[in-house]
Amino acid sequence: MAREDGGENFRKAKEAWEKGRERYAAKLKPGTNLSGIPIKTVYTEEDVKDLDLDVMPGVYPFTRGLYPDGYALTPWMQQMVFGFGTCEETRTKMETLVEQGMEGYFGHKVFNVVYDIPAMYGIDADHPEAEGNVGQCGVHLSTPDDYDELIRGWELETTNFSLITGDNCLPGLAHIVAAAERRGKPPDALRGNSMNWYPRTAVQDIPSWEPEQGYALMVDLIKYCTKHIPPWNTTNIFMYGISEAGATPVQELAYGLAWGKSVIDAGKDAGLEPDSFVGRLGFQVGVQSNFFEEIAKLRALRKMWAKITRDAGCTKPKCLHARVHIHTSGNVLVAQQPLNNTARITMQIMAAVLGGVQSIHSCSYDETIGIPTELSHRTALRSQQIMMWESGMKDVADPLAGSYYVEWLTDQIEQEAWKLFNELEERGGYMKGLKDCWVKQAIDNSAYQRKKLIKSGELPVVGVNRYVTAEKEEHEPFRVDYAVEKKAIERLRAFRNKRNAQEVEKSIGQLEQACAKLKAGEGELMPTLVDAARKGVTNGEMMDVMRGAFGWVVME
Template sequence: MTSLTSAKFEAAKRAWAERRARYAAKLRPARTLSGLPLKTVYTPDDTTASDLAEMPGVYPFTRGLHPDGYALTPWMQQMVFGYGTIEETRRKMEKMVAEGMEGYFGHKVFNTVYDVPCMYGIDADHPEAVGNIGQCGVHMSTGDDYDELIRDWDLETTNFSMITGDNCLPALALLAAAVERRGEPVGKMHGNSMNWYPRIAVQDVPSWEPRWGYALMIDLIRWARANAPDWNPANIFMYGLSEAGATPVQELAYGLAWGKSIIDAGLAAGLEPDDFIGRLSFQIGCTVNVFEEVAKFRAHRRMWARLCKDAGVTKPSGMFARVHVHTSGYVLTQQQLMNNNARITLQTLAAVLGGVQSIHTCSYDEAVGVPTEQSHRTALRTQQILMWESGLRDVADPLGGSYFIEKLTDEMEAAAWEIFDEIEASGGYLRGIETGEVKRNIDNSSYEMKKMINSGDLPIVGVNRYVSQEQENYEPFRIDETIEVKARARLEAYRAKRDQAAVDAAIEDVRRACQNLKDGTGPLMPALVDAARKGVTNGEMMVPMREAFGWYVSE
């Protein structure tokens, strides 16, 4: 700063201090959701030379992955959907395409969520599946189901993002077999495996024993690298951390530690940094706290790029933190349901200002149940209004250079590194799952936030402010219970046409391959793909897997 502007600035600061002297002591100190203290005004004194010496598309990517932000192509609209059998979900896929849902350069993106029985790995005829089939996701377990999933879609320009649970490997094997049946090379597949094993720390679900969870994750990464190089083999589910109660800073810290744990496991298994790290990607939550979220996404890109570089990645694109945002569900309220549209708009705004690659917008009625056709479309339209009417995509990192945003980005980064370093020092994320430490800390944050909501310190409109006694009587989307009958009929018909001897032999091969993976003498994925070719279902593949890899319930 020249001395002239510097003198002018000093004079302005004095005048500012004078004007507020009378009431300044009465101002209530504000904090971010993560508890970082906020000032009411930020100035050049809060920025550093290095904050202002960055460009989008250039390491460490604080200002974005691409030099021109969304100007070349906007973010991907990746609405989560899926219910009933593949027949219902297939109709929904076609409808979403007709509604204009698209990814980069007009590619199709299908972010398909499985029902909970599939995620657990049980088929429609399992007694525990009753009441849950096709309810909160699509039930897909057979080769026929996967043939129908990919029918007529061009594999080069279609992205299949499969929101699986423990059935992550079987689902990919079933997809690969369907691609082969269509006479196309598996290498043409585009999409994502969630590979969310480390979610066990945050969601109240049982899963594999931790060490085997990581072995399975790496097995999938290794198979994808060799067979489907454009496939994204693992997603770091930071959304799950924040939904469970992590503050934005904890979400950053634990999410990066989770990512680091995959890097470490991959390197330990003999993979080269440039071979797999660039294919890792993220799903992150986004609350209504706009500035904190923008700073979170900026800090996240910078921190991940550093971790990748330290791990030995040499290609700049291999250091990209590619982020899909799922607008946080926990901020939605069942009280005064329509208010959620305002929240979702703010969440989407924060994600776009944060420069993310892909967005799912929740529907306003998800606080009640599965969205209706109408609410789901409004959620998609919310993105499209931001994309086409708001001017938000014209300029890259429009908040870059803001004294406040730069300072908050730095502070969130520093606070997150502190937690990250602690967890690394005590053995890393995998160890944090085993000891329950990650989960305990997140649960405690959730509890602290609930206390603040109960006391009114954290205002939530309709819940602790402007409360209404009126009943809303909102009628949510209902999934016909006869879906279960249909799902069982599809399964039965599929089983009837298989060569049972070949199926039995393939299941035995899977059992052996599970043991090999445990012994470190061979992979599992090829046996699963072969089993899928022979007609083995999702639930049938999971039986030997569960026998081999245990069933672990976290604390």
């Protein structure tokens, strides 16, 4: 920026500043953030003089946000994760959340429904390994009856069903499509999200498909939606999972972008035009504990994704947008003195809002102890609503733009993330990193380093290595009655008894054939799954066939 005084006033101020600190400056211990980037105590115009700050919100490369006026047209979506028991318990919770004012864009309903572990793994309630897990940490959805109940009465066009499945995401989508059909609605009346996050096996130690098959299934879902449900958000790039596994914010960003690129590449390899599907990919990003680092990460993410998608051949502005749902970090919450977590969660929500995201799930303060209570879950939602309506934070788009520190940090994080991203690309890309497990190893090592820093006290955590007390935590968590398991099994059996057994058998045979074909690189699986859902094949039965065809392994 040209100055009338040629910078003379700044030079004078800086000299005075240096004088003011010369007594102790040499003794200051240099700081770093969680990504290991050295941080100074003061930033000035000198730190940003080489940066291109001629950017506006809503304009490429979107560093300053996706929309020209930030949250002026509509605030972020409040998307609290919820789900437990059978669909009746979860219905009640949906109604409670609507009463509590949880809503998405323009007042639409948003249901961020998490499945229980058996449904995610693709086993039905009566499977021996499901015992003790049914409806505990999510809702058990398996039969057409369950899905009819899930969507009953909600206006499909204004209700967003985000289905937090595991690897049952194709069966989950097939079932909701069939349920919409039973209501006389075409698939494209549905609004919502599939997770479609097979690539998370690079960081999570859970059984899933063989890598090539995992990618093929992911693309199959994308193809189906591109053709039949264009408004459906097909794919969630689960940076939160990377973050929670132990990645630094820079690693999270770099590996998340590489993951996203691997999805684009897989879609292009399958013959899809980037503009036809990239706009329906979205990010789920973590927010850990360093406030400014997280804000800078979100700004850098938008800028980097805009470049990656443009380089991949996208031309529609929507396809260049990194749409972000925030999941505040569960890992940084602590079990000691759990109410203190409300301060951490509030800070994380603030970072998300100042970072200009589209949607937020805020964790509950007692998640380190068990399943959130009604009180803690409501408090987490209310914390978002306080930030939304009382704080003034949403009034101005990208309010930290122009801050020497934030602009410098955004640039640093971008540069560091490109290094890691390019390194991964040179080694063969994200999918190769998943298959050969380097992504996992790199992140495991970061988790280990982090824990060492906490142990040594270098990374302060209140209640863990600072202000530790011996007091007992008598916090009573939310308990899901084990009776729901019995109820789920009864529902399942009642459903199996009433369906047409011959049709189901035939349908399972067709599914086996379609899986074998997809494995051989031919045909599409989703239409056959939708047909199986129509015939009453359950989530577990579909997944059983799929596990047989596509393998079921833990990447080590």
